[in-house]
Amino acid sequence: MNHLYTIHDRLVSRAEKEQRLGQRGQVIWFYGLSGSGKSTIAAALERELHEAGRFTKVLDGxxxxxxxxxxxxxxxxxxxxxxxxxxxxxxxxxxxxLITLVSFITPKRELRALAREVLGETDLTLVYVKASFETCQQRDPKGLYAKVAAGQVKQFTGKDSGFEEPTADDTNIVIDTEAQDLPACVAQAQTLLRG
Structure with missing residues (x-):
């Protein structure tokens, strides 16, 4: 798209902003089934980063x-x-x-590829938050699985609408919330920070 009036040469650069904040802008994108722990990990990581003086934003559903x-x-x-x-x-x-923590189901490989296309390899870290459908159904933090069972929700990911497991090319790391407690998951996520 051509812009009529280019102002980019007068704007504060990304490097200047990062220098002022003392951190590198990046996106950690948590994806997985509803109830897998994406938002819980993102919120806990944001709290830890905030307490350490880092500037963050969580984007979730x-x-x-x-x-x-x-x-x-x-x-x-x-x-x-x-x-x-x-x-x-x-x-x-x-x-x-900003360190941006994204928490969305992102069920299809093509959607994860789209996120990578928009954000680029340098800024994006894809994290699969792994938990089985059965475990997520037992957790049911928002009552969605109960609504699915009652026939009140259609096109539910993992049941009516598919969820594609990641491949080695399509994710950077797996955090298994059935195998680890929250502090261990957050500690694993914290190792992903770049700069």
């Missing part, structure tokens, strides 16, 4: 689907647009020097 993406449903096209918008917002935050 609760704060994006109720505002920016309130007009999107759960069709394949809407899920793709949801991820595209999230990736673009995360890119803006990373360019500002």
């Amino acid at each position: 609760d704060n994006i689907r109720s505002g920016l993406n309130a007009n999107l449903g759960f069709s394949d096209d809407d899920r793709r647009e949801n991820i595209r918008r999230i990736a673009e917002v995360a890119k803006l935050f990373a360019d500002t020097g």
Whole structure:
């Protein structure tokens, strides 16, 4: 897209912003089934980083689907647009020097590839938060699995709508929330920070 009036040469650069903040802008993208622990890990990591003086922002379904993406449903096209918008917002935050923690189901490999295309290899770390459908169903932190069982929710990821397990090319790390407690998961996630 051509811009009529280029102002980029007058804007504060990313490097200047990162220097001021004393950190490198980046995106850690947690994905997995609903109830796997994505938001819990992101929130706990954000708290630790905040207490250490780092500047962060969490993007998850609760704060994006109720505002920016309130007009999107759960069709394949809407899920793709949801991820595209999230990736673009995360890119803006990373360019500002923020550590952005993204927590979305991101069920398809093509959606994870889209996030990587928007954000680039340098800024994005993909983290598969692993837990079985049965474990997530037992946890059911938002009552969604109960609604699915009652037939109140359609196109539910892992049941009606598929979830594609990651491949070696499609993720940077796996955090298994069935095998580790929250502090261990957060500690594993913290090792992913770049700079």
